[in-house]
Amino acid sequence: MVIPDFALNAPLAMQVTPADWPGGYWWHWLFFTIIIIAFVLIMVMGVIYIERRGMGRMQSRLGPNRTGPFGLLQPVADAIKVLLKENIVPATADKVVHWLAPIIAFSPVLMIFAVIPFQNGALLADLNIGILYIIAVSSVATVGVFMAGWGSSNKYSLLGAMRNVAAIVSYEIPLALTIVGVIIFSGSLSMNQIVVAQDIPYILVQPLGFLLFFIAASAEINRSPFDLMEADSELTAGFHTEYSGMKFAMFYLVEYAEAIAMSAIITTLFLSGWRGPFLPPWLWFLIKTLVVFFVMVWTRTTLPRVRIDQLMALAWKFLFPLALVNLFITAIEVIFWPDISQWIFVGVNIVIAALLVILWSKLFKIGWGRLEV
Amino acid sequence: MKFENYGIGIIKGMAVTISHLFRHPTVSQFPEQRLNISRRSRGNELVWSREKCTGCATCAKACPQGAIEIITSTNLKENKYEVEKYKVDTGYCIQCGLCVEACPYDALFMGYSYERAKYRRNDLIQADDELLESPERPVSGYFHPEIAEKLPKQTLLVEKVTEKRKQE
Numbered sequence: 264m265v266i267p268d269f270a271l272n273a274p275l276a277m278q279v280t281p282a283d284w285p286g287g288y289w290w291h292w293l294f295f296t297i298i299i300i301a302f303v304l305i306m307v308m309g310v311i312y313i314e315r316r317g318m319g320r321m322q323s324r325l326g327p328n329r330t331g332p333f334g335l336l337q338p339v340a341d342a343i344k345v346l347l348k349e350n351i352v353p354a355t356a357d358k359v360v361h362w363l364a365p366i367i368a369f370s371p372v373l374m375i376f377a378v379i380p381f382q383n384g385a386l387l388a389d390l391n392i393g394i395l396y397i398i399a400v401s402s403v404a405t406v407g408v409f410m411a412g413w414g415s416s417n418k419y420s421l422l423g424a425m426r427n428v429a430a431i432v433s434y435e436i437p438l439a440l441t442i443v444g445v446i447i448f449s450g451s452l453s454m455n456q457i458v459v460a461q462d463i464p465y466i467l468v469q470p471l472g473f474l475l476f477f478i479a480a481s482a483e484i485n486r487s488p489f490d491l492m493e494a495d496s497e498l499t500a501g502f503h504t505e506y507s508g509m510k511f512a513m514f515y516l517v518e519y520a521e522a523i524a525m526s527a528i529i530t531t532l533f534l535s536g537w538r539g540p541f542l543p544p545w546l547w548f549l550i551k552t553l554v555v556f557f558v559m560v561w562t563r564t565t566l567p568r569v570r571i572d573q574l575m576a577l578a579w580k581f582l583f584p585l586a587l588v589n590l591f592i593t594a595i596e597v598i599f600w601p602d603i604s605q606w607i608f609v610g611v612n613i614v615i616a617a618l619l620v621i622l623w624s625k626l627f628k629i630g631w632g633r634l635e636v
Numbered sequence: 637m638k639f640e641n642y643g644i645g646i647i648k649g650m651a652v653t654i655s656h657l658f659r660h661p662t663v664s665q666f667p668e669q670r671l672n673i674s675r676r677s678r679g680n681e682l683v684w685s686r687e688k689c690t691g692c693a694t695c696a697k698a699c700p701q702g703a704i705e706i707i708t709s710t711n712l713k714e715n716k717y718e719v720e721k722y723k724v725d726t727g728y729c730i731q732c733g734l735c736v737e738a739c740p741y742d743a744l745f746m747g748y749s750y751e752r753a754k755y756r757r758n759d760l761i762q763a764d765d766e767l768l769e770s771p772e773r774p775v776s777g778y779f780h781p782e783i784a785e786k787l788p789k790q791t792l793l794v795e796k797v798t799e800k801r802k803q804e
Contacts (some may be wrong), residue, residue: 321653323662565649624642 295387299376306552307519308338313553314519314560321564342512350508353415360414365506365513368407371400372520379527380455382537382544393454394446397528398439401483404517405431408492408502411514415505423501427492430482430574437582438479441472444586444593445532448605458536466533467609471589471616473533475582477558480529482574484521486559488566489574526555576629585623660800664793671796675777675787678731679747682724683775684767688743691717698738703728722767726752727760736779745769748776748787 312327312335319326327337352361378393380386390396405428412424446452448468449460466473482489493501503514530536530551537544539551569577592615596608664671691708703725708717736744749772754760769775777784 317657320657320661323656325661325663325665328665561650561653565653566646621642 292387295377295385298381299373299387302381303373303376303520303523304516306523307516308342310519310523310553310556311338311341313557314563317557317560318564321561345512345515346509348508348511350510351505353417353505355416356505357414357416360410361505362414362510364407364411364414365510365517366407367410368404368517369513369520371403371407372517372524374400375524376527378454379524379531380458380536381548383459384455385537385545386455389453389455391456392452394442394452394457394532397454398435398442401521401524402431402435404521407517411506412502415502417505419498420502420504423492423498423504426571427485427502429571430485430489430492430578433575433578434479434482434582437475437578437586438483440583440586440590441469441476441479442532444469444472444590447590447593447597454531454536458531458538461535461538463605463609464533464535468605468612469533469589469593470613471585471619472593473529474616474620475586475589476529476533478577479582480525481559481562482578484525485518486522487563488569490563491568491571491574522556522559523552526552526559529555572629576627581623581627585619588619660797662793662797664796671791671793672788673748673750674790675784677746677748677750677776678733678778679749679776680731680752681726681747681749681762681773682729682735682767683745683747683769683773684722684724685743685745686719686764686768688741689719689722690741690743691719692740694738694740695735695744698734700732700734701728701730704735721763723761723763724767725761727757733778742780745775745780745783746778748774 315337316326316328316334327334330336330340352358375397377387378390378396380389408427409424412420412422412427415421445457445465448465449457451457451460481487485492492498493503498504503511506514527548530548534551534555536551537548539547542550592612596611600607691706693706693708696702696704696706705721705723705725706719707721709720711718731746733746736746775783777787
């Protein structure tokens with residue numbers, strides 16, 4: 264395989280799938296920058312509504328239903344409330360770090376959307392290393408979180424931030440390894456090409472990969488059951504305890520924007536992105552993203568929070584070896600049977616996934632079996 | 637081989653939460669939907685009957701809080717007490733109902749009404765005509781089964797919800 268020089272091919276790669284949008288490089292850039300920012304902000308509000316209503320109904324409550332029709336304006340009211348609040352900075356805080364942290368946490372999330380295809384070729388930059396870029400950029404948000412924990416000079420914030428860093432360093436590995444499985448099948452790192460290559464959604468071809476990616480992604484973006492870095496009952500609010508007003512709003516935004524970004528990545532990698540019959544592609548993309556997000560809400564309502572040792576054990580003893588095995592099996596399949604129908608792999612891989620999960624659950628122990636799992 | 641250890645437990649839990657999503661939630665929207673309160677509710681205020689009251693002040697003696705103040709004068713002609721002032725500080729009242737049980741002439745009742753918050757401390761002190769029964773101040777069936785029979789039965793949220801869920 265020839266590794267293309269990214270620096271040389273970058274403008275060329277953008278021409279591979281010419282967009283039907285108003286022509287010209289800068290028009291394309293302006294158009295999609297506006298689209299992405301609007302998409303993220305509107306989706307965050309929608310997603311907060313979905314989460315609060317969905318979670319409410321699952322817990323036999325109604326959720327917010329007072330503001331506007333069906334409580335649809337609740338996120339707007341919350342946003343206005345939080346923006347009008349006083350901005351408090353602790354006296355002993357590291358002012359510069361404290362001030363920079365929300366921005367550093369927020370910008371990489373927006374940057375992730377630059378390579379996510381809304382429909383064929385409809386993305387800000389069709390990088391030929393799209394998914395690698397996502398892995399690289401999404402880790403930067405951790406720096407922002409750690410800066411927040413460090414800058415507030417509060418022990419709970421620091422504890423939350425340390426937990427966050429530890430968790431993300433661990434969960435990046437299975438995350439990246441499962442992505443490799445997808446890349447082996449699709450033969451491309453470009454997000455758009457991955458979607459184009461998916462005649463069968465990779466959730467079927469890579470069931471184990473999807474499971475591992477979903478778990479690792481929930482941990483990566485601090486969603487429950489892995490939300491112990493901002494565990495309300497233990498650390499008050501984790502790293503953003505000392506934040507208020509606009510800065511807190513930024514962290515809140517990051518939390519949900521990350522969830523949307525991860526849903527969009529899962530959609531692109533495993534659920535065949537914008538592809539689908541009848542409806543326009545961008546609508547398919549939106550629907551699939553929301554469905555993935557809904558599953559995240561669903562797991563959040565169902566599962567209790569894990570301990571820090573369980574979190575680490577799950578990453579290193581369960582996800583990591585399984586991701587390696589998954590990668591190995593995928594590689595064997597692609598090397599030895601490159602030409603047979605992928606539908607055969609679907610059946611085989613589902614059986615393999617079930618067997619491996621059962622086998623590894625039997626082997627999975629914490630503290631040499633002395634601790635309850 | 638117990639499959640709970642292999643992720644089935646998680647799937648079972650997920651099934652429970654998703655089934656909750658599609659059924660009627662266990663709530664009532666208070667200001668719009670009101671459930672009937674207990675027929676023997678010891679409501680926020682006392683209801684006093686001027687006709688039946690003899691001014692014996694048994695209620696005032698029974699009150700553990702000393703919230704009832706009664707001033708009487710002697711009517712020698714008819715050989716009885718005249719109630720000059722009957723004052724209850726509902727702010728002190730703990731809704732124990734002892735005064736109602738103590739009254740030998742059934743002249744005192746607990747109230748059936750609720751939402752009786754006031755803006756000022758002084759508004760909580762009720763006296764004389766303010767204590768009489770009226771459509772806004774219905775009488776509760778507490779210690780008076782014959783009144784309780786006429787009041788609507790208490791609705792429980794559980795009954796309402798199960799009824800709703802059966803329809804779905």
